[in-house]
Amino acid sequence: MATHRTRMLIIGSGPAGLSAAIYGARAMMEPIVVQGLQPGGQLTITTDVENYPGFKDVIQGPWLMQEMQAQAEHVGTRMMWDTIVSVEVDKGPPFRAIGDSGDEYIGDTLVIATGAQAKWLGAPGEQELGGKGVSACATCDGFFYRGKKVAVIGGGNTAVEEALYLTNHSDDVTLIHRRDELRAEKILQERLFKSDKISTLWNKAVESFEGDPASGGLTHLVLKDTVTGEISKLEVDGAFVAIGHAPATELFKGKLEMDESGYLIVEPGTPKTAIPGVFACGDVMDHTYRQAVTAAGTGCMAALDAERFLATLEFAKQEAEAAE
Known part of the structure; x- marks a missing residue:
């Protein structure tokens, strides 16, 4: 010592x-x-x-x-x-x-x-595909998804801000939230709902991030409906975890x-x-x-x-x- x-x-x-x-x-x-x-x-x-x-x-x-x-x-x-x-x-x-x-x-x-x-979901594939389609910073990495399909996961200010920012690069942004209403400030929600580039999936939780880290990276998300338990798939090129x-x-x-x-x-x-x-x-x-x-x-x-x-x-x- x-x-x-x-x-x-x-x-x-x-x-x-x-x-x-x-x-x-x-x-x-x-x-x-x-x-x-x-x-x-x-x-x-x-x-x-x-x-x-x-x-x-x-x-x-x-x-x-x-x-x-x-x-x-x-x-x-x-x-x-x-x-x-x-x-x-x-x-x-x-x-x-x-x-x-x-x-x-x-x-x-x-x-x-x-x-x-950054807080992460801890879902399968999240860590393996980090930097290969999965990110926690749209400002840092959004540029790499110009013209591609992207998703943002979360329901607070950070998630809504990330989704709005990504519309500068993508015309196909999906916000995924595990509940049926957002926690974000009302003014941010208004901007989100006015955008024709953003769609919202309610009551959906990400079960896993799917793709091949060695080749093309992220290909899709496996989602689970938090109300019915139904499993679905969402094809995306990039996913941004925005839970704070x-x-x-x-x-x-x-x-x-x-x-x-x-x-x-x-x-x-x-x-x-x-x-x-x-x-x-x-x-x-x-x-x-x-x-x-x-x-x-x-x-x-x-x-x-x-x-x-x-x-x-x-x-x-x-x-x-x-x-x-």
């Missing part, structure tokens, strides 16, 4: 955490990034990335995260292969965290970039403010939490956009605000010493 000290401790190593690390290292804060259970974040399980600025050709998600990590290390970031299991934020700064390894991490500032995970996201905020329950969905609450337009010196960036505080580029942007903001916070502390310390 060892103790690691830094001016900026970052928990999470997706686009938000690594962007914070790059900016923090360039500001001479010698950041430590604790990578967590999924180093690189959700992009490491994303194949084709076509919307990250700076690349005219399609790039691979894992490659992009490898490059971000290499850049962060090049400018002075220390990467730690560990998973944080407890944090102490109420007595800082400095802030303390304990890793699964038993190591202690102490940071004058704390940047939380633990991200969020779960932010990785378990560590901070009772320690930082969260909304009803578990996302960390920050001062509007900033990554600042209610505790001075603690910042949240990326999907852990963003339930609206959830894009790699917006996560990277908030990571940059967190690092800049952390630098200013430390400068303010140092100035206050000098003022106090001068007054003695």
